[in-house]
Amino acid sequence: MLKSKQYILIASVGLLMVILYNLDIKGLIKPKEDRGMQTTATSTPENVSDISYKSVSAISKEMISASLVSDIEKLETSALNESGSELINLQKQIAQKWDDVNQPAAAAFAYESIAKSESNYNNWLITGDRFTDGYQNFKDTTATAGLLNKAIEAYNKALEINPKSLDAQTGLGVAYVTGTQNPMQGIQLLLGVVKEEPKNLKANMNLGMFSMKSGQFQKAVDRFKTVLDVKATPEAWFYLGTSYENLGMKPEAILAYQKSKELAADPSLTEFVDRKIKELNN
Template sequence: MHKSKQIIVIVLVVALMGVLLAQPIKGLIKQDKAEQAEQQATNNASNAEVNLASVSIVAKQGLDASLVKQIADIEQALPGSTGTDRLTLLKKLAGHWDDVAKPAPLGFSYEEIANLDPTYENWLKAGDAFTAAYENLQDTVVAPALTQHAQKAYQKALDLNSKSLDAKTGLGTAIVNGGGAPMQGIAVLMEVVKEDPKNLKANMNLGMFSMRSRQFDKAVDRFKTVLEIKPSAEAWFYLATSYENIGLKAEAIKSFQESKKIAADPSLSQFIDRKVDELSK
């Protein structure tokens, strides 16, 4: 993982802990100025309709001027386009948003692509982009709208490929995060792990949802499974926090240290050092 992406991941991990456990942890690792500006702009635009145009305005902030012009030129050409020409423009637009890792406009771009070319792959890409978007913007009021779009996209993908565990995992996760019927979403994820016990995404999300409901013993089992599949700083961090909440301090310390070792990020290291110091007393 490249360092810039690694730092973003760690910021999201700590931010998610604040949501999961209702604790003010997010501020422990500061966002850079570009992230803060994007977050504030998203909140400021929250009263407007959430669509490709509105999220594009936010996503363009801080981008290179030449890239902004390329994106704007495509957007200006879209209203008068139809058929194959429109599809080509949308794919170019999606490529730009993908290159700069802006999942909200990427999701809407793929949603438009899938409406014109309704394949399983296009709907899955839309769902995955919307998922990344609502996870990145979880503490803004636009997140619920993005979650609804994710649900729709994954359901469309499942309609085209009912055996897709990727689409089913995305749908279950979006249903839980949507807040309307969390147990329905959990049931969908349980179907996934029943068919594929080592499914990385399903186990990761079930672990996070176990933390949210403060079932930390269940969370421990899920994150241990995740780590057997693919060790990551996030999974070690969540496992450590789960151990901490059930009073297993030695295990928590070890897991925090493993998270620090993999991430190799100064901000996270400082946070973990404080946690280890607290747990060692």
């Protein structure tokens, strides 16, 4: 009976994650390797679909107003006839336009173009971060593998320039865990980050998420507590509450859920948490 109940609780984690993502609560978002691993490992997602700016921007344009689409297309047309510094300037404008309307997948291609022309650590890191936001949030899930592979490529470029970058290692680690056949390589990268920087927010947040997915809820609790020591966010409190719930720690779960509700101030989350607290009190 106990095992059956545990399986149900573990399965519920996936549903709770979907609910939180749909509420658009930000901040999840995600290493220094062990001594036997290369910093810029080469694992990539299998069955990577062809992906291009044209296909991604077409979908992204469906999400914004016609006037904003017109502004972006004017810049795109101008970029076709330019090169050198003027082309880079136009790509920066295009990237900013996409950032302004929260379309990171499309913005990522503009940042990638900039990074190819001005290859430096910061340009490749922001490219990786935008592709990461893209594969985590893009409307068309068939593009996920392609966007994830692009993120891996960008982080590896950043690490070629700055091998000690914890931000690039974290992004790379999350990508490996999320979409390759070698998730342990990603876990090791993230563990390396927190060994180097124990309070690293992104690495701890993602290690907590991965602990939840594997049913290691006490480890998840420890990770989310570390995150909350650095920054109190609604998603960290929410996942802490979920972890406590799965450990049977009802009072602690209720408190964490309440904190999440207070910080998020989202009607949908408030409704969900109120139902959850009512269930836990019964």
